[in-house]
Amino acid sequence: EVQLVESGGGLVQPGGSLRLSCAASGFTFSSYEMNWVRQAPGKGLEWISYISSSGSTIYYADSVKGRFTISRDNAKNSLYLQMNSLRAEDTAVYYCARDRYYGSGIYDYWGQGTLVTVSS
Amino acid sequence: EIVLTQSPATLSLSPGERVTLSCRASQSVSSYLAWYQQKPGQAPRLLIYDASNRATGIPARFSGSGSGTDFTLTISSLEPEDFAVYYCQHRSNWPRTFGQGTKLEIK
Numbered sequence: 001e002v003q004l005v006e007s008g009g010g011l012v013q014p015g016g017s018l019r020l021s022c023a024a025s026g027f028t029f030s031s032y033e034m035n036w037v038r039q040a041p042g043k044g045l046e047w048i049s050y051i052s053s054s055g056s057t058i059y060y061a062d063s064v065k066g067r068f069t070i071s072r073d074n075a076k077n078s079l080y081l082q083m084n085s086l087r088a089e090d091t092a093v094y095y096c097a098r099d100r101y102y103g104s105g106i107y108d109y110w111g112q113g114t115l116v117t118v119s120s
Numbered sequence: 121e122i123v124l125t126q127s128p129a130t131l132s133l134s135p136g137e138r139v140t141l142s143c144r145a146s147q148s149v150s151s152y153l154a155w156y157q158q159k160p161g162q163a164p165r166l167l168i169y170d171a172s173n174r175a176t177g178i179p180a181r182f183s184g185s186g187s188g189t190d191f192t193l194t195i196s197s198l199e200p201e202d203f204a205v206y207y208c209q210h211r212s213n214w215p216r217t218f219g220q221g222t223k224l225e226i227k
Contacts, residue, residue, distance in 0.1 A: 035216075037164075044207065044218055044219070044220045044221045045156075045158075045164060045207055045209070045218040045221075046218065047209075047215060047216040047217065047218065050214075050216075059214050059215070061215050062215070095163055095164075100166075100169065104169075104211065105152070105154075105209075105210075105211025105216050106154055106166065106169045106170075106211060107154075107156075107164070107166060107209075108166050108175065108176075110163035110164055110165075111163060112162075112163055113163055
């Protein structure tokens with residue numbers, strides 16, 4: 001069974017940093033591209049970052065470019081999101097999501113999400 | 121950036137009714153459009169990909185159609201578990217974007 005489990009969320013002050021993790025199991029993690037998608041409270045979904053299976057290709061939404069860094073460790077079956085210079089508008093539930101197949105942009109499995117709250 | 125506009129924002133319907141949700145793209149996305157369902161406190165679930173293909177395990181009452189800029193998601197006969205928020209999403213280019221969602225509520 002495919003499982004994605006996020007962790008690392010919490011309360012952080014504006015300007016602070018946080019590192020999210022997504023632990024994958026039930027599939028060959030190193031063969032799949034991965035994404036982070038977030039959802040502000042009561043709002044819709046926003047794709048924020050993508051990483052290819054090898055980690056060689058990365059994309060970011062403009063809203064997080066230069067502040068967030070996506071990475072992965074295929075040996076540990078884990079995806080990461082380093083978030084720096086956090087702002088109040090980054091408050092959201094952060095989901096990791098798997099690409100259905102190479103380059104698909106179709107998110108077939110999602111984690112349960114981890115809440116990040118940016119507030120003083 | 122491609123903007124996806126969903127309509128209506130909210131729909132109030134009864135179980136057993138047929139419903140059609142709309143998603144319009146600001147420019148052509150070919151058939152590269154997906155639909156997701158999200159229930160309160162849960163992660164989104166993939167329903168339809170590439171406009172009309174049902175994802176694994178999705179009941180046949182869900183169907184999608186469209187191409188270019190206009191897309192629809194149809195639920196042929198609403199079940200109680202179908203009341204949720206529905207999002208469309210394109211994969212035509214970067215950034216991937218989602219529509220703002222349509223909330224399906226029980227009348």
